[in-house]
Amino acid sequence: MGIPASLGHDLKLPVIAAPMFLVSGPDLVVGCCNAGVIGTFPSLNQRTTEGYCEWLNEIRARLGPDAAAFGVNHIVHPTNARLKADLAVTIEHKVPLVITSLGANADIVEAVHSYGGVIFHDVTTARHARSATKTGVDGLILVANGAGGHGGAVNPFALYNEVRQFFDGTIILSGCLSTGGDVATARMLGADFAYMGTRFITTDESLASAEYKEMIIRSVAADITYTPAVSGMLANFMTASLIAHNVDPHQNSVHQPNIGDEAKAWKTIWSAGQGVGTVHDVLSVRDLVARLRSQHDEAVATFFSTSRE
Ligand SMILES: Cc1cc2nc3c(=O)[nH]c(=O)nc-3n(C[C@H](O)[C@H](O)[C@H](O)COP(=O)(O)O)c2cc1C
Structure with a gap:
């Protein structure tokens, strides 16, 4: 479609x-x-x-x-x-x-x-x-x-x-x-x-927050933990953020952090995906989209030029 x-x-x-x-x-x-x-x-x-x-x-x-x-x-x-x-x-x-x-x-x-x-x-x-x-x-x-x-x-x-x-x-x-x-x-x-x-x-x-953004920039895929500990459903969180809120990143059972409801948990325990390793800066959406477009076009051009060789 x-x-x-x-x-x-x-x-x-x-x-x-x-x-x-x-x-x-x-x-x-x-x-x-x-x-x-x-x-x-x-x-x-x-x-x-x-x-x-x-x-x-x-x-x-x-x-x-x-x-x-x-x-x-x-x-x-x-x-x-x-x-x-x-x-x-x-x-x-x-x-x-x-x-x-x-x-x-x-x-x-x-x-x-x-x-x-x-x-x-x-x-x-x-x-x-x-x-x-x-x-x-x-x-x-x-x-x-x-x-x-x-x-x-x-x-x-x-x-x-x-x-x-x-x-x-x-x-x-x-x-x-x-x-x-x-x-x-x-x-x-x-x-x-x-x-x-x-x-x-x-x-x-x-x-x-600025701190959340900084932690993403510092992180790589190995710094992400897939755990049900925060809300009962498996989700990816930055390990440093779990530790900062006394959630053991190795435990597999639901932890009840002493921070009230789930919404509050997500506010203080920061989620991010394993793609963090390629995120190195804070920039405007306009600049990010311009960069994505040029990287995309370059990748396509490289693929077609090398696949014809
Ligand atoms: C902090 C955070 C909050 C999210 N909240 C929601 C949400 O409210 N609803 C939803 O459908 N997906 C939510 N997602 C998942 C995203 O919509 C999306 O599937 C995911 O971020 C894509 O993977 P990526 O982060 O590796 O790019 C959330 C993801 C993150 C990182």
Whole structure:
């Protein structure tokens, strides 16, 4: 299927800046879209549904005439008490791209399609991918091993190749994609979009603190721990951040850090993917996208020049 027509306009590189809890806000979304890649955020990054609605108004007002599309992430899970109200706002505002996590739901797919929106669902296994296809989603985000947040455990080649055998919709590859060369590689594999989280944390526009950004710059893949200790679900965190909050990086059981609810845990214990080893600076989204584009074009040119020899 490739890139849905409604998302292809003014797209300068097939990249989606992934939604990140407590990291993505209007500045990051607007920066991405105005630079020509798709910007997204979790609706829960605003404390209330009214606040979420205000962010949508702000984003629309700040998008330039040549901006790429933007998207919103909803957590489809019984613990998300805001889901119904936030979805109503998404539908009312006709958000161009909706990304669902945890639960794929045919009613939500139908509601998004009813106003002409596109809906992608994120999965970490081929089994979940197969059941999501039954809901009619337009695309599947394959969250492979090493990805920031609740990353998967499956190798990206294995996951992509398995899912492609039964799904011909849009495929978005996620996990450790940090450079323009990585974007080119994802496309070469057959993915329609690269989904990049960690690389966008160290931008001027992200909501992450300076200390969080510095820790990412200092880290390499070996500094990332995949653990259920923080929230009960396996996720990737920077080991130094776990240790700083007395969470043993080697324990496999759920640790109950004395810091209240999960939202608070994610605020103090910092997540990042194994792609940190190629993140060396803090820069504006505009400069990052320009760099990704030139790295991408160089990788493609090098591939074609060497493959003809
Ligand atoms: C700090 C952080 C917060 C995240 N929060 C969310 C979230 O709220 N919803 C979601 O669907 N994915 C979330 N993710 C996962 C990303 O959307 C994306 O799948 C992942 O970052 C891609 O891997 P990468 O970080 O290696 O590029 C988060 C990732 C990070 C690093």
